[in-house]
Amino acid sequence: MASGQLSRAEALACSGCRHACHVMLYADTKAQLFGRIPIKHIILVRCVCVCVCVCVCVCVCHLSYSNTHTHLYMSASLSEQAYFCVSLPQMQMRFDGLLGFPGGLVNPSEETLESGLSRELSEELGLALPISVEDHVDSCYAPPSSPSSSSRLITHFYVKKMDEEQIREVERAAASTAADHGLEVLGMVRVPLYTMKGGGGLASFLSHSFIGNARSQLVHSMLRLNLVAPGELHKALTHSLKTHAHTKQDLQAALALTQGLRKQF
Ligand SMILES: O=c1[nH]cnc2c1ncn2[C@@H]1O[C@H](COP(=O)(O)OP(=O)(O)O)[C@@H](O)[C@H]1O
Known part of the structure; x- marks a missing residue:
């Protein structure tokens, strides 16, 4: 396992850690x-x-x-x-002008990592995309955002393969029905x-x-x-x-x- 990487079980056992889940969606055609x-x-x-x-x-x-x-x-x-x-891998332009994958913070004491990620995707993409444990790729500690930050962030990364039409549907929904469009998410990019x-x-x-x-x-x-x-x-x-x-x-x-x-x- 690469340095900074954790197994899913180790990540979930970390007390006091915050968790963020993001997914790369892609398709062949x-x-x-x-x-x-x-x-x-x-x-x-x-x-x-x-x-x-x-x-x-x-x-x-x-x-x-x-x-x-x-x-x-x-x-x-x-x-x-x-x-x-x-x-067709997809990323998004975030509210802070940075590129990233769709997803966000998840609270494992209230929801599974995957259901939390699906919830974030509904807000950002306007579609409920089911994400499963099989889509999980890795979990790792994020670098501390500031020297004084107390809680550590663990980022969980997922990859989901879709078909081309599903990707188009995501793009349409992200720009029309997603609650976060124009706010936290400025747009999806291929x-x-x-x-x-x-x-x-x-x-x-x-x-x-x-x-x-x-x-x-x-x-x-x-x-x-x-x-x-x-x-x-x-x-x-x-x-x-x-x-x-x-x-x-x-x-x-x-x-x-x-x-x-x-x-x-
Ligand atoms: O695409 C990504 N890959 C890896 N880490 C990310 C990505 N997007 C955001 N993060 C990290 O996860 C944290 C929370 O993510 P995000 O800003 O999407 O959550 P939120 O929308 O729930 O506030 C960010 O502060 C950042 O450190």
Whole structure:
């Protein structure tokens, strides 16, 4: 067991600990890539800014595809059969501007971890999604939020595979009937799993700010479920670090702008 990780039983036995449960929802689907490229075992994700995004699970050869908007690098095995395995992991933009998985605090003395997580999902997604013990992946101590914080937080992570239509239903409900929409949850986003020339896609996504250990939960899940090949992920993370350096420069330029304006007004 990795450091900081606990078994479910150890976690529940911790007296005075607070518990938070979050879930990664994802789905596979059949799809025709650009209507003509026969590729097997790819993961295809739609994201906010690019129409069709590609990522890879099985690496045999390298293809490159380009149009006026995108340069996508794919490792893929070709097949006669036009069957595409599309994966759609979801995260949310939280009220605090950070990315995270749907879920929240659960009180195990009043409810099971799974029923508490389902309750949180009804508020955030507008749907009662049953979560079971089998969906549980791991439990670990969260880093203390401040040196003075007295109670320790244990985060429990779940992964639930759904079908594509269920994911669409979640997206529709999250934006229309969910009580938390526009308040605690600013919107659901699909994770772009592809790597673009220049570092777009997954690399850009991973360089955003995440709540708690949500980024490592995402990275571990991508590896464990073979949603992204380890080499692709390594490349994406290396790019994310470069993006960070660029973001720092950008922020410094923006800060200089506001400093100039502060002097004027
Ligand atoms: O996606 C996540 N992965 C891991 N930990 C998270 C995630 N989202 C939130 N947390 C942690 O769990 C705590 C409680 O989560 P959240 O803010 O969702 O609960 P709440 O909506 O019930 O207040 C947060 O303060 C944060 O430390």
